[in-house]
Amino acid sequence: MAKTITVGLIPAPELPETIAWQLVDSLSGAFNEYIDGDISWEISVVRDPLTGAAENVDKLIKRAGAIKEANQWDYTVCLTDLPIFSKRGVVLGDVNDKAGVAQISVPAFGLPPIIKRVKEAIIQVVGELYFRVNGKPPKSSGVTSRNGLLERRFFLSPIRKMTPPDGIEKSDVRFILKPKLYGRLKLLLGMTHANRPWSIIPSFKRVMAVAFATGAYGLIFPTFWRLSAAYDMNRFWILTLSALIGMITWIIFAHNLWERPSAKSRRRLRMLYNAATLLTITVAVSVYYVMLLLLFLTAVAFIVPPELFSEVVGLEEKEASFMHFIRLGWLVTSIATVAGAIGSSLERETTVRNIMYGYRQQQRYDEMDYYGEKDEE
Structure with a gap:
């Protein structure tokens, strides 16, 4: 046997x-x-x-x-x-x-x-x-x-x-x-994966609603149309990066996601967890931005008539191209992302942490009684 x-x-x-x-x-x-x-x-x-x-x-x-x-x-x-x-x-x-x-x-x-x-x-x-x-x-x-x-x-x-x-x-x-x-790079990526950054989309419904409502309302005004036709590509990229950085920063500090020095935490692990938090939110917000861009491109296709767009922005006899509508959707997405960042403050702090963090990182904050600690520096 x-x-x-x-x-x-x-x-x-x-x-x-x-x-x-x-x-x-x-x-x-x-x-x-x-x-x-x-x-x-x-x-x-x-x-x-x-x-x-x-x-x-x-x-x-x-x-x-x-x-x-x-x-x-x-x-x-x-x-x-x-x-x-x-x-x-x-x-x-x-x-x-x-x-x-x-x-x-x-x-x-x-x-x-x-x-x-x-x-x-x-x-x-x-x-x-x-x-x-x-x-x-x-x-x-x-x-x-x-x-x-x-x-x-x-x-x-x-x-x-x-x-x-x-x-x-x-x-x-x-x-x-x-x-x-x-x-250490593999460890950081593994911790980010454990935090499930993709979960922001179904969990941030109100944020998405605020952002989309803001952008959709702005689409009916010709100012956005003219700006999208006048801006060069460098300005679009600057707006995108500014919107992403703004939302990332807002989420981190509005919901106390950045771990401060504490008597119960070591500097190396604190830096690692903060790096994982930053990377998690960067991935999550990037996914959010792409989803919002797809929604606005669809909205532009239904809301904005090509002939009227050409007339408003002064394209003379030249008809608006597909690229003009991509640029309009792109501009509105960047503006709406800022509104979404403000909308994220509507979520409770515990809700945001549940979205952004895996089990271990949440346990870490509970075990340290992090939010009740005084700074050591």
């Missing part, structure tokens, strides 16, 4: 949990293929907030170990959306032999697609636990002998396996992304 080993996945809510459920059915066969085919592998998933500050890896592993004991698993893999650093670079994962616990930082995988890379990271860390705990040599496939599957998935950013890492009490093996700069 084959020996049974139970492996528990403990994902944080949202993106890590989604990944865990997508992988749970395929992991048993993967463990047989890459680790030990004579074992009957059983996989379980238990969602947990993984409480603790982002700076504290030991606390995270301790929490995962408690859940492991409660469920009587052999090994546990924690999927977190925490950004984890070391002095040597961005941390992809940690393994604790004694506790039988490993953790994987999902943001370190960067932008999608990441499902296969996370799966292979899980195989890697479970292999580390199995071979190190049981004292068996790795299979000839080389999953754990070096960096194995992880190395192949991160060929642009080599992974350094450290045994044991310095200064981390509860970690026996640590995987670090190299070089530092590229690893």
Whole structure:
């Protein structure tokens, strides 16, 4: 009768949990293929907030170990959306032999697609636990002998396996992304993806309504028509950038999304979270701008007669071209975006944070009691 080993996945809510459920059915066969085919592998998933500050890896592993004991698993893999650093670079994962616990930082995988890379990271860390705990040599496939599957998935950013890492009490093996700069870029993009910037469109209905109503009303006035025909392309781009920057700035500061210095936050992580906030809102507002542009181009096509447009802007006998209407829609979009920024202040602060932030970043602010903190600088 084959020996049974139970492996528990403990994902944080949202993106890590989604990944865990997508992988749970395929992991048993993967463990047989890459680790030990004579074992009957059983996989379980238990969602947990993984409480603790982002700076504290030991606390995270301790929490995962408690859940492991409660469920009587052999090994546990924690999927977190925490950004984890070391002095040597961005941390992809940690393994604790004694506790039988490993953790994987999902943001370190960067932008999608990441499902296969996370799966292979899980195989890697479970292999580390199995071979190190049981004292068996790795299979000839080389999953754990070096960096194995992880190395192949991160060929642009080599992974350094450290045994044991310095200064981390509860970690026996640590995987670090190299070089530092590229690893931090992947981490920033991964955190931005976890914040779901695309969710602004269905959630900002009132903002879109204010912006569209403002722009549609302006379309009936000939002033916009004349300006769109008189402006050169440089002015259009300046207006676009000004509108985007204005809305981004307004959302950040009107809703207190910028993390200020606090006694409970470290400067490096504060800068990382602020960069993720800025990139998240930039992507979200850019998507919002494009959607608004498409709406106004459609509105221009129905509202503005070509003959009347030519007469108003003084095109003489030349008929208005398709480009004239694109420029008009573009101008109105930039003006309406400013109105949308003001309209975003109509949303409650908690609503905006729910739109802009993933679970971990919201938890971070709650744990720090951020908005009640006094500045340290």
